[in-house]
Amino acid sequence: MSAVADVRTIGGLYRTRLRVEVSAAMGDPVAQVMSIPRGADGHGRYEQVRARGDLVRGRSGLCMTASYAMCNEVLRSDRFAAAPTSAVRLKLTPPSWQRTDVLVHPLDDSFASANPPEHTSLRRIVAPWFSPQQMRARRAFIEKVVAEHLDRLDRAEPVDLIDEFALQVPSKVICEMLGLDPDDHALFARWGIEFGATVDGARGIRERRRTRFLLAELTDYFDTVVEQRQKHPGDDVISKMASAVEEGSMTRTGLLATCQALLIGGFVTTANIIGNAVVALTQNPEQRDAFTADLDLADQVVEEVLRWEAPAQYSVRVARQDTHLAGEELRKGTPVVTLLAAANRDPAVFAEPDRFDINRSNARDHLSFAAGPHYCVGAGLARLEGQIALRALFERFPELDVAGPARYCPSRVIRGPRHLQVRCR
Numbered sequence: 271m272s273a274v275a276d277v278r279t280i281g282g283l284y285r286t287r288l289r290v291e292v293s294a295a296m297g298d299p300v301a302q303v304m305s306i307p308r309g310a311d312g313h314g315r316y317e318q319v320r321a322r323g324d325l326v327r328g329r330s331g332l333c334m335t336a337s338y339a340m341c342n343e344v345l346r347s348d349r350f351a352a353a354p355t356s357a358v359r360l361k362l363t364p365p366s367w368q369r370t371d372v373l374v375h376p377l378d379d380s381f382a383s384a385n386p387p388e389h390t391s392l393r394r395i396v397a398p399w400f401s402p403q404q405m406r407a408r409r410a411f412i413e414k415v416v417a418e419h420l421d422r423l424d425r426a427e428p429v430d431l432i433d434e435f436a437l438q439v440p441s442k443v444i445c446e447m448l449g450l451d452p453d454d455h456a457l458f459a460r461w462g463i464e465f466g467a468t469v470d471g472a473r474g475i476r477e478r479r480r481t482r483f484l485l486a487e488l489t490d491y492f493d494t495v496v497e498q499r500q501k502h503p504g505d506d507v508i509s510k511m512a513s514a515v516e517e518g519s520m521t522r523t524g525l526l527a528t529c530q531a532l533l534i535g536g537f538v539t540t541a542n543i544i545g546n547a548v549v550a551l552t553q554n555p556e557q558r559d560a561f562t563a564d565l566d567l568a569d570q571v572v573e574e575v576l577r578w579e580a581p582a583q584y585s586v587r588v589a590r591q592d593t594h595l596a597g598e599e600l601r602k603g604t605p606v607v608t609l610l611a612a613a614n615r616d617p618a619v620f621a622e623p624d625r626f627d628i629n630r631s632n633a634r635d636h637l638s639f640a641a642g643p644h645y646c647v648g649a650g651l652a653r654l655e656g657q658i659a660l661r662a663l664f665e666r667f668p669e670l671d672v673a674g675p676a677r678y679c680p681s682r683v684i685r686g687p688r689h690l691q692v693r694c695r
């Protein structure tokens with residue numbers, strides 16, 4: 271894209287931002303959520319949305335809900351559709367050096383943005399690789415990766431838990447599942463971190479360019495991987511998708527986007543189970559003592575941390591037709607933001623919702639993996655990795671403590687520490 275076009279689009283970006291800021295200053299709770307500083311705790315503003323009712327319409331027409339019942343309904347209802355909503359999709363064209371002539375986006379172009387019946391058949395191609403049997407078969411590998419990385423934490427001085435452990439484990443696991451070259455691992459970590467930072471939209475010209483380069487790198491990388499799998503198919507999900515492309519049941523763009531979604535979705539959010547759990551457990555010593563006394567509580571810790579701090583804070587749906595919701599009339603095409611993180615703290619469902627309590631009996635009802643047809647395909651893998659990692663971490667380092675404040679991912683959607691210094695012994 272030429273510099274002139276960049277400048278033109280950037281004018282649009284700044285105008286939109288200015289409108290949101292003005293509406294926020296005028297007390298619009300929807301705009302106030304959309305202008306939460308990246309990396310800041312959003313729960314205070316989510317509560318303002320809840321205080322205004324089950325469904326709140328912002329001045330821009332965007333609707334938002336913090337209600338558990340309403341989020342659940344929107345996510346499950348066929349009156350609402352998933353749609354490519356990524357704010358980076360502003361006429362992005364590939365940079366000149368890119369191998370392929372399209373820029374593929376992991377969310378907008380994969381089955382994450384498709385709807386039934388297309389969504390159902392695309393998801394069926396991938397889902398068997400995340401079945402309970404597959405997860406049982408992966409357990410030993412995950413335990414091995416976790417054990418190797420615990421050694422890196424075993425130092426007298428503080429160490430960054432996220433860089434050395436929380437990001438490493440899930441990215442190595444998904445890399446192995448997709449049959450990717452472990453030597454490319456540093457590349458994946460960079461892509462995941464950059465994607466997490468821009469998934470809620472580019473803020474300025476530099477971020478737009480960075481996003482374009484990131485998507486170009488990802489698209490090129492998987493274009494080469496897919497070519498190799500077509501020549502030498504293996505027993506892996508990428509080879510399976512490549513054969514679906516040859517049979518005509520998947521597009522090549524869909525295949526490239528799904529590879530990206532599995533790679534990035536596979537570790538960026540999962541790392542936050544570990545980071546958020548360490549923050550929660552160290553802030554709540556009685557909960558941490560209960561866990562270290564009975565490490566079989568690891569699954570409950572994972573569910574409660576997913577409820578307490580959703581790694582993906584919200585999800586968006588669009589009304590498929592003119593419809594009603596919470597007594598409001600919604601025109602076809604109206605976007606509805608389901609605040610998953612706020613639904614998980616809805617006092618109508620979770621008693622004392624701000625309290626982190628690993629013995630909470632209904633923690634597993636959280637909406638952190640969404641609900642309905644787009645329920646996270648990798649939920650079983652994320653849970654297993656979280657359980658194995660946290661159990662092993664607190665078994666090996668029962669005295670583990672934070673050695674400084676967490677620095678959060680610079681994102682409004684992805685919530686978890688980007689850096690967290692810990693002292694393990």
Ligand code: HEM
Nearest residue numbers: 381382535536539540581585638639640644646647648652
């Ligand atoms: C803590 C970890 C994770 C969280 C919190 C999470 C969260 C979510 C959420 C909220 C959705 C629904 C998005 C929407 O409906 O708009 C989703 C879908 C998805 N997730 Fe995850 N995810 C996690 C881990 C994973 C893993 C490990 C993988 C794959 C290796 C993965 C791959 C996907 C894919 C492909 C979809 C699209 C599913 C569909 O549209 O049918 N996620 N995830």
